[in-house]
Amino acid sequence: MQGLDLIKKVKIVPVVKITDVETTLPVMNALKNGGIPIAEITYRTECASEAIALAVKNCPDMLIGAGTVVNAEQAVSAIASGAQFIVSPGFSAKVAEVCKEKGILYIPGAITPTEIMATMEYDLPIIKFFPAETFGGLASIKALSAPFPKHVFIPTGGINKSNIKEYLSFSKIIACGGSWMVKDSLINNKEYDKIEEISREAIEEINA
Numbered sequence: 001m002q003g004l005d006l007i008k009k010v011k012i013v014p015v016v017k018i019t020d021v022e023t024t025l026p027v028m029n030a031l032k033n034g035g036i037p038i039a040e041i042t043y044r045t046e047c048a049s050e051a052i053a054l055a056v057k058n059c060p061d062m063l064i065g066a067g068t069v070v071n072a073e074q075a076v077s078a079i080a081s082g083a084q085f086i087v088s089p090g091f092s093a094k095v096a097e098v099c100k101e102k103g104i105l106y107i108p109g110a111i112t113p114t115e116i117m118a119t120m121e122y123d124l125p126i127i128k129f130f131p132a133e134t135f136g137g138l139a140s141i142k143a144l145s146a147p148f149p150k151h152v153f154i155p156t157g158g159i160n161k162s163n164i165k166e167y168l169s170f171s172k173i174i175a176c177g178g179s180w181m182v183k184d185s186l187i188n189n190k191e192y193d194k195i196e197e198i199s200r201e202a203i204e205e206i207n208a
């Protein structure tokens, strides 16, 4: 299954921050066993490339992407490590160019109409609406969908079990991102069972 198809099917993109590379595979397994075979591993730590490479090599049945990619160098590094998609908190034309050249799915962040228009020059129809709850949530996405009918959204930021279903009820929202099932404290305390449990609850909630 292609990456985008899997994202549309699972409807959740966990935003994972790996600080200790040894936690990578247990976290991936917990997500997968909880029903979420997707991870966006963020470039917020030194070991992001290493964690991505480890996950890609050992979890062939998962879709592993890179998140918080803010420049071309990180995009090149992430793709060299095997990242299957790239996510940015905002829009970077340079990252877009790298992804286009390498044929990799790029999901830029955007909040305003001007930012969305910038993505159109690179034919990027999937927007990470971030930080979603801070910038008007579902109401803002609905308003943006009127002038931008060809775009779809992955809202992220402040999403959890209690509001995900409402977001996903809007047809232009193909998935939601978030870290609530992989919070720093859960990873640092090696609470992998809990990660699996929260992941499963999220999947059950959206399919209920």
Ligand code: 3PG
Pocket (backbone or CB within 6 Å): 015, 068, 089, 130, 156, 157, 158, 159, 177, 178, 179, 180
């Ligand atoms: C991200 O970069 O996507 C966010 O950190 C995720 O937001 P959340 O932590 O509020 O889920």
